[in-house]
Amino acid sequence: MPNLVSYLNVIKAKVQSTWKYPTGVSGTQALTLKFVLDIDGKLVSAEVVDSTDARLNGSAMEAVNRASPFPPIPEDLKAGLAGQPLLMKFTVDIMPRKAAP
Numbered sequence: 001m002p003n004l005v006s007y008l009n010v011i012k013a014k015v016q017s018t019w020k021y022p023t024g025v026s027g028t029q030a031l032t033l034k035f036v037l038d039i040d041g042k043l044v045s046a047e048v049v050d051s052t053d054a055r056l057n058g059s060a061m062e063a064v065n066r067a068s069p070f071p072p073i074p075e076d077l078k079a080g081l082a083g084q085p086l087l088m089k090f091t092v093d094i095m096p097r098k099a100a101p
Helices: 002-018 055-067 075-081
Strands: 027-037 043-051 086-094
Touching: 002 055, 002 075, 002 086, 027 055, 043 055
Parallel strands: none
Antiparallel strands: 027 043, 027 086
8 A cells, every 4th residue: 555655654754844852852762653634634633652751742742733734635545544543653863952052
């Protein structure tokens, strides 16, 4: 299902582009989001189901909310995706912030 992979990659990229990592979190981190979209790509619900650092949870929720709405679900995927929970795992490499002089 190349269309599904492409659509999910667009969602992931949009979330990552709006994600502001919290101060004090660095290194390779993983977080899994469970979310539901309607057929128009609007976020219906979202929750963090797993993360390597709980400090990421709030920022991840803010990112997914800022990124919504997403592109409408492609026609051939609507029946399988609209209103269904999706799990998406994010693995991020966060560089430590340098203190301002």
